[in-house]
Amino acid sequence: MNSDATGEAMHALHGLKGLTTCRDDHTWSEVHNDLFGAVIAALLAMHYIEPTGGRAAFDEIFHRRTRRGREAAA
Template identity: 70%
Template sequence: MDALWDNIEKLSAVCRAAGAHLPDEELKALQVGKVAEEAGDDHRWSEVQNDLVGAVIAALLAMHYIDPTGARADFDEILHRRTRRGREAATAV
C-alpha cells in the first residue's frame, strides 16, 4: 500500500504543478469531479475495469489534494471503519 501512496503523491505533484494557476479549492473540486467522470458508461468488462481503476486513482488524488499530509491516515481510518471489524469496534465503544 505504501508504493501506491508514493505513486499517488508523485502524480499529485505533477497534477498540482499543471494546475498551479488555479485556486486550491477549484483544483480540489475539479479532481473530485474527475472521480465521477472516470465512472464512465462503457459496456465491455475490460472498459469497465479500466474506468474503475481510473476512478480509484482519481479518488486517491482527490484525497491527497484535500489533505496532502493526512490522506494516508484518513484512508486507513475510513477503510477500517467501513470493514466489519471496524464497525464492530465502533459499536462496542
C-alpha cells in the same frame, strides 16, 4: 471522486454479472478502465486534501468501512 466513472463502472459490472436488465453491451476491459479512472480521481483528490500524506485518514476510514470496524463501533 469522479462519480461518473464510478457509476459507469458499477452499471457495467452489474450488466456483466446479470444483476440488471441492462441492454448495453459491456466488457471487462470497460469495467477495469472505469474503475481505474475512479481510483485515480479519488487518489488525486486525497492528495489535494492531505498533501503531506493522508495515510492516517485513509486507515481510519478504511477501518470504519470494514466489518471489523463496524462491529467495534456497535
